[in-house]
Structure formats: structure tokens, C-alpha cells
Amino acid sequence: MRTHTVIDSPYGPLTLVADGESLCCLFMDQQRHRPAEETFGHPDPGAPIFRETEKQLKEYFAGQRKDFDLPLSFGGTEFQRMVWEGLLGIPYGETVSYGQLADRLGRPAASRAVGLANGKNPISIIVPCHRVVGSNGDLTGYGGGVERKRQLLDFEREGSTLF
16 A cells, blocks of 8 residues: 655655555655656655655755665656666666666666666655766756756765765
């Protein structure tokens, strides 16, 4: 059974969605591929998973956390889940290209498919799809908007704080 809550962040409101005890979605407002709110389940702001997620996000935005330690639940296809799991291996403050990620996943010819799966990542920030860039280093699409992607990457590279 899904539940949800909305928390504040330096990037505006974040909608957290849980499937039982696991976080299954983190959406920014006006995020591309954001499903209808009816799919988020009933509001439950006091759920332990939401309290822990908010705590870890505050630590991240304060520059005190580089990795998240949360139970995650991925929907999607087998390929999408493989890509989303692969995103978790990109270190804080670093970027890889879609082609490099495809190579890491053992699918060197699948950079376009990796890009499509990356764009549908349902757990923004925590599953760091913002760390994937074009082959020449250019910032390409981001579900939360290219400007937010730039802000997240600059934040991680500069080691500053957002809260």
C-alpha cells in the first residue's frame, strides 16, 4: 500500500512516496514523468521512512552526507531497474556519460536506452540520475529541469551547503 508526504527542500517541494517501508518515489514539482497524484496513496507524513528520508536529505543539502542509506523499492522494467541500480554506483561529485554507464552495465550499445531509463528514474536525488551527462560533458535532459541538474552538480562539486 502506497503512502506519501511532501517536504521542503532547496529545490522546492519534494513528494516522497513509499511502498510499505521502502521509498519508491521522490519527485520534484513540475518533474517530467511525474505520475498522477492519485497513484501516490494516502498522506502519511509521520511514516518512519519519510522521517528518515527527510533527515538524510537535510544532511545531504547541508553538505554532511554523500551517500544515502534508505530502503528503496523500484518498479519499472528489468532493464530500468538495472540502470537505476547502476546510478547508485556513481560517486558523489562525479559524472559519467550515458555511454560510460551503458559500458558499466555490460550493455555498450545501449546508451540511448540507458538515457531513456535514466530519465524515468522515480527516485530523484537519492538515485543520482543528475550525475549522468552527455558524451562531451554537456548537461542533457533532467526530469527536474536542466537548471536543477546544474545546481545539484555544482553543489556536489563545490562542497557548499544548500540548507
